[in-house]
Amino acid sequence: MDAFYASVELLRYPELRGKPLVIGGRRHAASEDGAFLTLREYKGRGVITTASYEARAFGVHSGMALMRAAKRAPDALLLPADFDEYRRYSRAFKEAVRELAPQIEDRGIDEIYVDLTLLVDDWSHAKELARSIQGTVRDATALSCSIGVASNKLLAKIASELEKPGGLTVLREEDIPLRVWPLPVRKVNGVGPKAGARLEELGIRTVGELAQADPALLVSRFGAKHGAWMHEAANGRDERPVVTFSEPKSISRETTFEDDLHPVHDREALTQIFTDLCDTLARDLERKGYAGRTIGLKLRYDNFKTLTRDRTLEAPTRNAAAIRRAAGECLKRVPLERRIRLLGVRVGTLSKY
Secondary structure, eight states: OTTHHHHHHHHHOGGGTTSOEEEESOGGGSOTTSOOEEGGGOOSOOBEEEEOHHHHTTTOOTTSBHHHHHHHOTTSEEEOOOHHHHHHHHHHHHHHHHHHOOOEEEOSTTOEEEOOTTTOSSHHHHHHHHHHHHHHHHHHHSOOOOEEEESSHHHHHHHHTTSOSSOEEEEOGGGIIIIITTSBGGGSTTOOHHHHHHHHHTTOOBHHHHHTSOHHHHHHHHOHHHHHHHHHHHTTOOOOOOOOOOOOSEEEEEEEEEEEEOTTTTHHHHHHHHHHHHHHHHHHHHHHTEEEEEEEEEEEETTOOEEEEEEEEEEEEOOHHHHHHHHHHHHTTSOOSSOEEEEEEEEEEEEEO
């Protein structure tokens, strides 16, 4: 999906279309009189969840600290994230795709892989079906998506990002030297910042340079598995199947506070947030049809130290009060002298309910 969160917000606030828009921070980021805040007015340590294409032109992007983004785009408008609404649109676009192509691998709130193998005869037919999927998604959600059509997941992922927004790119094997090899190595899904920096030290900056590198060199620097994989990926080879279903190991909810909260002075606020997390997690479990026996707590302090504690129940539950009670018992087993930066609750050892 194209700039998914920002695009959903533009459906709600069409008057903001064409303006630089950043999604991030908490609900209280909105001003009391209903006016839209700008990044220059923001104070806190939140990060960008997503940005509209107009905002990205100023060099801001998802994951960037809002205070840093304010230096690049001070007049960009800031809206708090509304994940309940984003999840609703996520379900809607995936249901729309399933009407045409049911073999789907869910890759998160705004991205899927679709297996067209049994539905098309050739590349022309595949492109035609992809165009129909775009239209179906737009009819169901009023949102645009970008699609990459290729022989495997790795190439399809790269192709889907070549002509955003609203792009439809067919990427055949013979297109790899012209379309893929000139790209920076970080465009290969799975090559992160650290690997990218290490490759640059070797003089490898583009996918093409990675494809032509000595596999023995990559193995010696990155290990047998990852080094060999990088060489295969740069040459467009990927044997991973489209996995249409996998059981989750756990389901969790967590929140990072705009300001560190004190266990004593901010106890009332922390208690309410803790309860809300458990209530929301219980609704997630009910919606997805799971219950779990292991209840987990996650705390991150103001010094960035993170602690986790677990409690195993006799029987699976998805009851909010039971989750809150067990997580509360976990809370009694952690030190509470420092301010708290993050609070999370998890339910594991899942079973279908």
